Amino acid sequence: MAEPIQQTVTDSDRRHFDFIDTLRKISDGLSKRETAILKLYCTHIIPRGKLEKMKRPIDVFDHLRKLDKLNPENLDFLDELLRRIPRPDLVREVLRPFQPVDRVLPESQELLPGTSTEEGSVVQLTIHGHTRMVEETKDRYKNNLARIGQTKKSNIKFVGYKKHGSILVQFVVPQETTDLLRITARNSDPRLVFMGVTSLQIGREAAVEVSEEAMFHDIQSEFALTDRMPQDDIQVGCRVRPPRKAIPKCWSSLSALNLFSDALPLHLQIAESLEYQGFSYCLVQALVQKDQVRESQMRQVVKTLEVDEHTMMTMRSKLAIADNRAKTLEEENESLKRLLEQAQEEKMKAEEAATAALMEYTEEKYTGEKPAADSEKKKHEASARDTDSPEESEPKAEAGVPTGEEPIAFGGQGSEPGKFAAPRGVIVSPDNQIFIADMKNNRVQAHDIRGAHLLQFPTVVSSGGTIRPQDIAMDNSGHLWVVGRDKSADFLVQYTREGQVLQEVPLRDIGYRYRGVAVNRRNDEVLVAESDTQRAEILVFRPDGSLARRFGHQGVLGRAVRRLTAAAGIPVEARMEDPGFITVNEEQNIIISDWDAASIFVYDQTGRLLLRFGGLGSSEGQLRWPCGICTDSSGNIIVADFGNGRLEQFTSRGEHLRHIDIATRYGSPDGVAMGPMGHLVVTYVEKNTVAVFTEY
Missing domain, CATH: 2.40.10.500 (Thrombin, subunit H)
Structure with missing residues (x-):
């Protein structure tokens, strides 16, 4: 009896051959750039030396197969690689047809809409255009729902599906996500249409129909009428190809707005959903490149606008500074006019007083005219003098009354x-x-x-x-x-x-020591005094708060050492010891009062010492614990001499002018400032009082 002929090619062999053919097709479809990306993703399991020797993707796949990362029954690793490259078209067109049948999810016998769980409400989707449900399709629906509902993928739970003409799919969705899904369905969100969703039902609510947008250009009708393709067949829309309907190879199966129209905004998220519409990889790549070019152009426009905005802000700042300067000059001009009027009034009063003194001496009333030559003029003047009323002489009695206003004091x-x-x-x-x-x-x-x-x-x-x-x-x-x-x-x-x-x-x-602060109105730089037992400096900050420079010196002698060296006749270097209050004059010179040195120091903008005056004492020009400092409209320097309980006025060269005794009625002055109208404002820290002097 003849032995049965043994089958040389088994089903397992054919499965293996199909698997190798699948890997070969994927390898042929990858470009050099995508092959390099594929190698980069495999560096964690394949040494770089071996990867450099692999010239084709099939060599990488063969090594992954030896590492048991790929086999005919497990294509998840290859699926993930192709999606990340990204080549979803190869996943759809080459890899999915080879996937084993047992990856198809079993149908649910009964789907009950309207149920709910503690985790959320049940959302039922009617999806048109699919004939089976596999793990990858389920995961993709979960990803899309999570993205549309703005929640995590882990929050979306798969319940089951059932074939009923279209596929009915149920997911458990968090309550806060259902509101957003309801809105997107009512407005026929394109993302739902891209998924192939034709209706959406939440809980026991009525199902919401998701309709397609009205098409601007029906390529299908045009093809039927003209029997030819339009010149530009790259179209976008929301129509999904009906199942089991023959489509010409030259037709893209979609219609609506042209993707390359500038009126349609492009996003990379749309490109992910294009695989539902059967787009080729070349089209997706063209979309991405077009979007990148448009994004680059927009960035260039935004950059240009930012430069223009910065220029405008700079011009506005300069204009504001100029406007403030103009207002200051205008106020100073008004103040000078008032001072001139006051000087003219004082001059007239002095002339009237001199005329009255001359009249008393000559017993004649001086009229400002030349003496009369005839006796009638003299008689007329005599009679006029005799008939003068007492009221006309009253201003003479008021000539000695002071016209200055009393200072304004407030606080407590x-x-x-x-x-x-x-x-x-x-x-x-x-x-x-x-x-x-x-x-x-x-x-x-x-x-x-x-x-x-x-x-x-x-x-x-x-x-x-x-x-x-x-x-x-x-x-x-x-x-x-x-x-x-x-x-x-x-x-x-x-x-x-x-x-x-x-x-x-x-x-x-710096401990217990006090600081002073001033602003240079010319450039808005901020000056701060800083001193301790090791240094005495002035810090200069830019308007943005960054440190521009500092000047002063290291090493402080102290008040006691200075007195001993002075008593011993040892010359002491003129330098700051304990800088306190600061002001900046019109020449941008920095004027500083020094508590310990009992002196005033004047520096230029670079920190070079120009002048020092004062010195410990109570005589004219000497100071004891000088504090507040400011300048008047003439450039004179006014110092609050706290230790001597008075205000001192010096010229800009440090020459002593006078004591301002009127300011001592409230105690020892501490802070001092000059107003734009010439008002002198003084603080009295011991009496908790502030006084405003209009005349001083």
Whole structure:
């Protein structure tokens, strides 16, 4: 009996051959650039030396097969690689047909719409155009629902599916996501249409129909009428190819707006969904390149607009500075006019007084005319003198009454509005508002030139606490710069007039010593005094809070050492010891009062010492514990001589002019500022008082 012929080619062999054919087709479809990306993704399992020797993708696939990463029954690793390259067309057209049949998910016997669980509501989708449900299709639906509903993929739970003409698929969706899905379905969101969804039902609600958009150009009708393709067959739309309907090979199966129209915005997310529409990889790549070109053009336009915006902001800043300067000059001009009028009035009063003295001496009333030649003119003058009424002589009695106004004083001890606890630094704005650093109340107060309280705000910092303000200054934008300290640190803070923090600059902790602050109105640089037992310096900051430069010196002698060396006749170098208050004059020279050195130092913008005057004592030109400092409209320097309880006035060259004794009635002055109208504002830290002097 003849033996049965043994089959030489088994089903397993054919499966293997089909698997190799699948790998070969995928290898032939990858370009050199995509092969390089494929190798890059495999560097964690294949050494680089071996990868460099592999010239074709099939060589990489063969090595992955030896590592048991690929086999006919498990194509997940290859599927992930092709999606990341990205080549989803190869996944759809080559890899999926080879996938084993057992990857198809079993149908659910019964699907009950309207059920709900603790995790969320059941959403049922009617999807047109698919004939089977595999793991990859299920995962893709979950990804798309999570993206549309703006939630995590892990929050979407698959329930089951059933074939009923179209495929019915159910997912459990969080409650907060169902509202968004309902809105997208009612508005026929293109993303749902791209998925092939024709209806969406949430819970027991009525199903919402998802309709296609109206088409601008029906390529299918045109093909039927003309029997030829249009010149441009790259079209986009929401129509999904009906199942089991023959389509000409030259037809793209889609219609609507042209993808390359500038009126249609492109996004890479749309490109991911194009695989549902049967697009080739070349088309997707063309879309991405077109989108990249358009994005590059938009970035260039935005960059140009940003440059123009920065230019406009710079011009606006310069215009604002020029406008403020013009207003300042206009106010100074008005002030000079008023001073000239006052001088003319004083001159007229002096002439009248001289005329009255001459009349008393000659017993004649001087009229300003030449003497009369005839006796009738003399008789007429005599009769006029005899008939003068007492009322006409009353102005003579008022000639000695002073015309100056009394100083305006306000404040007092307390924490309520308008009261102070150690007022120190002071500044007057161009619109005559007075801002006072209310040190121990941890706030800044604002008053008008008559002393009426306007507002107050706490000197807060970013840490949540407040600082004790020691001095205050104002820049050209009307913002306030305040220097002070809390329990353990020093700060320079920029506020608006209402107390909003604009920026904060931390400073070195110098302990109990006080700081001063000033603003150079020419360039808005901020100057801060800093001294301790090792150094005495002035810090210069840019308007953005960055440190521009510093000048001064290291090593401080101290008050006691200076006195001993002076008593011994040893010459001492003229340098700062404990800089306090600062001001900047019209020549941009920096003027500093030094508490320990009992002197005034004048530096130029580079930090070169120009002048020093003062010295310890109570004689003319000498100082004891000088504090606040400012300049008047003539450039003269006014110093608050705290230790001697007076104000001193010097020329810009340091020559002593006079004592301003009128300012001593409230005690020892501490801070001093000059207003735009020539008002002198003085703070008295011991009496918790602020005084405004119109004449001094």
